[in-house]
Amino acid sequence: MSYIYFDQAASSFPKPEKVGQAVLEAITEYGANPGRGGHSLAVRANDVIFTARKKLAEMFGEKNPANVCFYMNATQALNQAIQGIQFEAGDHVISTSFEHNSVRRPLERVKDTKGISISYIQPDVDGKRLFELFENEINERTKAIIVSHGSNVTGTILPIEKIGQIAKAHNLLFIVDASQTAGVLPIDMKEMNIDVLAFPGHKGLMGPQGTGVLIVGDHVDLVPLIYGGTGSHSEDVGQPQKRPERYESGTLNTPGIAGLLAGIEEINRIGLRKIYEHEAELTSYCLNRLNEIEGIYILGPDGNTNRLAVISFTIEGIDIHEAAMILDQHYQIGVRSGLHCSPLAHSLIGTNEIGAIRVSFGLYNTIEEVERFIEAVKEIKSFF
Numbered sequence: 001m002s003y004i005y006f007d008q009a010a011s012s013f014p015k016p017e018k019v020g021q022a023v024l025e026a027i028t029e030y031g032a033n034p035g036r037g038g039h040s041l042a043v044r045a046n047d048v049i050f051t052a053r054k055k056l057a058e059m060f061g062e063k064n065p066a067n068v069c070f071y072m073n074a075t076q077a078l079n080q081a082i083q084g085i086q087f088e089a090g091d092h093v094i095s096t097s098f099e100h101n102s103v104r105r106p107l108e109r110v111k112d113t114k115g116i117s118i119s120y121i122q123p124d125v126d127g128k129r130l131f132e133l134f135e136n137e138i139n140e141r142t143k144a145i146i147v148s149h150g151s152n153v154t155g156t157i158l159p160i161e162k163i164g165q166i167a168k169a170h171n172l173l174f175i176v177d178a179s180q181t182a183g184v185l186p187i188d189m190k191e192m193n194i195d196v197l198a199f200p201g202h203k204g205l206m207g208p209q210g211t212g213v214l215i216v217g218d219h220v221d222l223v224p225l226i227y228g229g230t231g232s233h234s235e236d237v238g239q240p241q242k243r244p245e246r247y248e249s250g251t252l253n254t255p256g257i258a259g260l261l262a263g264i265e266e267i268n269r270i271g272l273r274k275i276y277e278h279e280a281e282l283t284s285y286c287l288n289r290l291n292e293i294e295g296i297y298i299l300g301p302d303g304n305t306n307r308l309a310v311i312s313f314t315i316e317g318i319d320i321h322e323a324a325m326i327l328d329q330h331y332q333i334g335v336r337s338g339l340h341c342s343p344l345a346h347s348l349i350g351t352n353e354i355g356a357i358r359v360s361f362g363l364y365n366t367i368e369e370v371e372r373f374i375e376a377v378k379e380i381k382s383f384f
């Protein structure tokens with residue numbers, strides 16, 4: 001029986017074949033240090049990195065590829081974004097109760113070290129109410145709005161275009177965590193008034209693990225988080241002003257970025273709309289079938305539209321970790337149980353004590369796999 005992987009929200013698997021080939025090629029054919037030397041192999045590595053920056057800039061509505069900075073994952077990119085803001089004591093930030101710990105913890109750290117205050121609003125409301133919630137929280141010390149585009153617990157999609165309009169109207173820095181949406185939903189930084197955008201390369205964009213991206217708008221001056229060698233401006237004592245070097249010290253993950261470039265090319269070839277539609281079909285089917293089973297409680301939006309391919313649920317009378325273990329060991333189905341690094345979201349829903357089971361679908365999952373999962377859940381339910 002082939003293994004079914006339903007943990008795409010954590011990291012996509014499998015990757016397109018071309019991603020693996022690109023990684024291998026980088027390691028075996030030109031694995032030099034990009035931007036560190038003028039020899040042919042370093043130039044070739046640098047060309048691949050530059051092409052990846054260019055494609056990412058195009059994909060996310062950013063004019064200047066030099067504003068695209070590479071990190072190990074979304075967490076590092078978000079830390080650079082949040083800890084890099086030039087806060088003063090008393091400044092205020094608005095975020096949401098949907099945030100992953102990769103947003104919440106850096107924010108709480110800045111609260112402790114710099115004396116800012118944070119409002120976590122509950123974004124799971126209609127557009128008009130959401131507008132009011134933001135408007136009510138904004139005060140003269142509010143400096144930034146930091147939100148995730150999509151919840152990794154409930155699959156809820158936030159109207160970032162609308163939130164961007166609010167940020168623009170109040171001259172606030174708008175930072176978006178697109179960890180669950182990059183490579184699935186269209187994002188245009190310019191049209192959506194996004195100042196800083198962070199996302200992983202290893203989820204929807206189909207790149208290898210060890211890749212994350214931060215796009216920093218021209219007008220945003222973040223304080224670098226990491227200082228060190230940049231391969232240029234070596235005579236300067238301080239970190240260069242020039243981007244991307246300002247935010248990228250140390251050797252880059254060339255094989256990973258080469259794989260990410262292949263992932264982006266594959267996403268562009270297939271098209272975001274097709275990817276979203278495929279994932280929506282699986283989600284809709286799974287939601288309908290889960291709803292037929294008594295004792296299954298689905299968290300978040302129960303409608304099939306305007307949500308990501310992420311479904312979290314509990315099973316009455318069954319410990320979620322035990323159920324996840326049975327799914328893995330007996331049925332060969334990989335799901336995720338627990339709090340999914342988002343305790344605020346679980347507190348909001350009332351599942352912070354027990355957690356939930358999360359299934360998440362991707363490009364290569366099929367209806368047949370969802371059906372096998374449903375049959376497994378039914379069988380587990382009948383045993384308890």
Ligand SMILES: Cc1ncc(COP(=O)(O)O)c(C=O)c1O
Binds near residue numbers: 075076148179180212
């Ligand atoms: C919404 C959200 N933000 C941030 C992250 C962190 O991503 P990474 O593991 O690439 O650091 C995740 C990962 O699951 C996520 O779902």
